Amino acid sequence: MSDGLTRMPPSRMLPSRVLGVPCPSVSLLPLEKSSVLESKSETCNVMSVKKKAFFLTILGSTFLIVLLGYMGHIGASMCFTAEPRHTNSSPTSSVSTTRAVGCTTAQGRSADGSVIINSDGWSEDGMLHLKRTKKRLPKAIIIGVRKAGTRALLEMLNLHPKIAKASSEVHYFDIAENYEKGIDWYRHQMPYSYQDQITIEKSPAYFITEETPQRIYQMNNTMKLLLIVRDPTERAISDYTQIYSHKQEKNKNYDRFEDLALDPETKEVNTHYKAIRTSVYHRHMAQWLNTSH
Ligand SMILES: Nc1ncnc2c1ncn2[C@@H]1O[C@H](COP(=O)(O)OS(=O)(=O)O)[C@@H](OP(=O)(O)O)[C@H]1O
Incomplete structure (x- = not known):
């Protein structure tokens, strides 16, 4: 069978x-x-x-x-810091966004020092960002004054789609150690931006640092400088208060404002005290106005 x-x-x-x-x-x-x-x-x-x-x-x-x-x-890819703001800031962004993935550890730079982005939208410096964006030197800098609302000014400007702000204070022109790192380092601190955007950074210490005006002028003599001021006495108190609270957080003692702001012998205003010195705007301004000569 x-x-x-x-x-x-x-x-x-x-x-x-x-x-x-x-x-x-x-x-x-x-x-x-x-x-x-x-x-x-x-x-x-x-x-x-x-x-x-x-x-x-x-x-x-x-x-x-x-x-x-x-x-x-x-x-x-998720480890990287995307800059989604640009997603809404460019008419081309809806197309770009879908391609804006990738990472690599190579340090690719073009001849002018800009970070290169290849045709697939992959960054060459290990950062995730949108195609056709790159790190560019600022065209405008908020130079101060500290405690006068510089952060608010930056954030408000940054609401405009044509503005790309540096996320933190860069302190390139006022701190010698940073300045010595060179222009590529400075550019690297900037956000990715489209060609038609204005990169902007704010470092309020620039206004009161003697070397800064000349350094900025040397880098770009058409740089737009933004200065916001505040009633100098209120500004000085605000300055003092910030430092005082930092000291308190570290359980450290700090002198009273009046003891610092007034000369103990003459009882005159102590212009050597930094919070007061910063508020003497005209002295700092003179440095800036004399720079191009
Ligand atoms: N729109 C507006 N109008 C008036 N004042 C404002 C505004 N925005 C911020 N502020 C006040 O500015 C102080 C912070 O200034 P900065 O952002 O320049 O500070 S910092 O230098 O970056 O630390 C801080 O002052 P104090 O509150 O006295 O410390 C803010 O309250």
């Missing part, structure tokens, strides 16, 4: 290859020897199952590796 196995075409009954691997012990068997056939078939089936399991494991592992690699890519 035939058992079904013998009625099957050889190719279905005894696959000569299992997942592309030859099964020689089976492919040479005569069809009529059904008993042998069955036992061999079982052998082959067992082997086939093993091989299938083996190759499925390989396939599964490959899939897992690819999946993990993809997730790793996403994870890496």
Whole structure:
């Protein structure tokens, strides 16, 4: 009595290859020897199952590796600081956003020192940002005055889509250690921006630092300088209060404002005290006005 196995075409009954691997012990068997056939078939089936399991494991592992690699890519991308503000700030951004993924550790720079972005929208400096954006030197700087509302001014300006602000105070022109790092370092502190945007940074200490006007002038003599001032006495008190609270946070003592602001002997205003000195605007302004000569 035939058992079904013998009625099957050889190719279905005894696959000569299992997942592309030859099964020689089976492919040479005569069809009529059904008993042998069955036992061999079982052998082959067992082997086939093993091989299938083996190759499925390989396939599964490959899939897992690819999946993990993809997730790793996403994870890496998420580590970077995207600058979503630009997403809404350019008419081209809706197209750019979908392409703005990628990361690499290479430090690619163009001849003028700008960070290069390749055609896929991948940054060459390990940062995630939008295609066609790059780090550019500022065209405007809020130079001060400290405690006069410089942060508010920067944030308000930054509401405009054509403005790209540096996220923190850069202190390039007033701190010698930063200035010595050079113009590329300074550019690197800037946000990614489109060509038609104005990059802006604020470092209120610039206004009162003697070297700053000349340094800015040397870098760009058409730089737009923004100065916001406040009632000098209120500004000095605000300045004192900030430092006082920092001292308190560290459980450190700090003199009273009147003891610092007034000369202890003459009781005149102590213009050597920094909070007062900063408020004598005309002295600092003279430095700026004389710079280009
Ligand atoms: N719109 C507006 N009008 C008036 N005053 C304002 C405004 N925005 C900020 N401020 C006050 O400015 C003080 C903070 O100034 P800055 O942002 O320049 O401070 S800092 O130099 O960056 O530390 C801080 O002053 P004090 O509160 O006296 O410390 C802010 O309250």
